[in-house]
Amino acid sequence: MTQKRAASIVPDIVTKDDLHAFVDGALSPSRHAEIAAYIRDHDDASAMVDDIRRLNKLLQQRSGGATESPVPERLTVLVQELADAIGRRSQAR
Numbered sequence: 001m002t003q004k005r006a007a008s009i010v011p012d013i014v015t016k017d018d019l020h021a022f023v024d025g026a027l028s029p030s031r032h033a034e035i036a037a038y039i040r041d042h043d044d045a046s047a048m049v050d051d052i053r054r055l056n057k058l059l060q061q062r063s064g065g066a067t068e069s070p071v072p073e074r075l076t077v078l079v080q081e082l083a084d085a086i087g088r089r090s091q092a093r
Helices: 016-024 029-041 043-063 073-092
Strands: none
Touching: 016 029, 016 043, 029 043
């Protein structure tokens, strides 16, 4: 039995976004393997992945499948325009 060590997630190694992408199946095969190894060795990361999976399942159950629908293109464009504007505003400061 492999002993897990409790440690906080180190942003330079594994971020919360990495864990969400892991759960969502959005990582490259090599990054997936790295994150899987990290999760096996870190209780806090493993617990967070379990929480993300439970939350995703709950959201799917409560949304009646709405989370499976694609995002309308006009909304995607609007969000990108807002993100670009925020980025330009932040750079101007």
